[in-house]
Amino acid sequence: MYFLPERFSFDAELSTERRARGIYEALLYHSDSQVSGQFRLPARLGLGEELDQYRFDRPFLSVGISDIRGIRNDLRLQLNGRTLEFAPGSGTPILGAGVHAQLPELQREGGQTLEFAFDLDLAGTEHLRLVPVGRDSRVMLSADWPHPSFVGEYLPSRREVTERGFTAEWQTSFFATNLEETLQRCGQDKPCGSLLERSFGVSFLDPVDQYLKTDRAIKYALLFLSLTFATFFLFEVLKRLAVHPVQYALVGLALALFYLLLLSLSEHIAFARAYVLSAVACVGLIGFYVSFVLHSWRRGLGFAALLAALYGLLYGLLSAEDYALLMGSLLVFGVLSGIMVLTRKLDWYSVGRNLPEGG
16 A cells, blocks of 8 residues: 655755866756655555455655665654664655665554654756655755756746745645546556656756857857848849859858857857857958958958857847847848848849859
């Protein structure tokens, strides 16, 4: 027979630290947690007159912990004023890995209330998730990490995020989780995925991670290439110059090389410096090349200045987490407006006829 707690409380303070191996970094957390709650067993274990037909083994309290390598303390269970030792293994396949504690004999006839508590020190990476197993579950997390991402089936009922860290509180009930029915449907010889999946918690995101920022930059690549080629095309039609498709392709390759330079440099130096160096290298190369394509160093310099402005706007988009979509929308609208103004008197039917042959 399996019983879920009537009340479940998890209160944890988390501290984070960075670990480095070579050029790669990982974010680790340490959780100083206090777990407590109450089991309320029914009279005759809810079996009524049939209780005498059953024979039970010694009862135990089971705690599922997905990665037991993160346990950092010697676990001891406080049960109704008594101190009991935990043993390795959850004791039941339903929860998978974990720990368990053998309990004294239960009072079966009149029911019994079991108050439990224990301290749990955990170390982990990336995220911390819990399953709200109590009829009334309350979870309180606080950490020194200012960029949390709250994940899982349930969002916090209260949260506060500042530059110094965050605090979050969850509160659920059996009416919201339906865990009792879920537990009854679980088989007893294998892990219960439907039970373990009803979890919530927090992921520790690193918004300044060079890989995340490079990934965000690549998402703007199509927009960036389109704006650059649009500028290139304006020089072609307004100055009556013929630009060969191969020249477009070479400029496009130079623009694509920016992202490779950005990623490789950011693994060794700060992202801002890597961005500046990559942008300067690409702007310099393209400006030099375009000055010959457009037959004027002034035109090449102007094109390089516009390209540098686009790189500056792209960096602003990467830095503005909350206003990236707004800034991107305004950028596209501004560029489209500029193209429409510059070409408002252009006879598009005469563009192909008036361009000189060759590249």
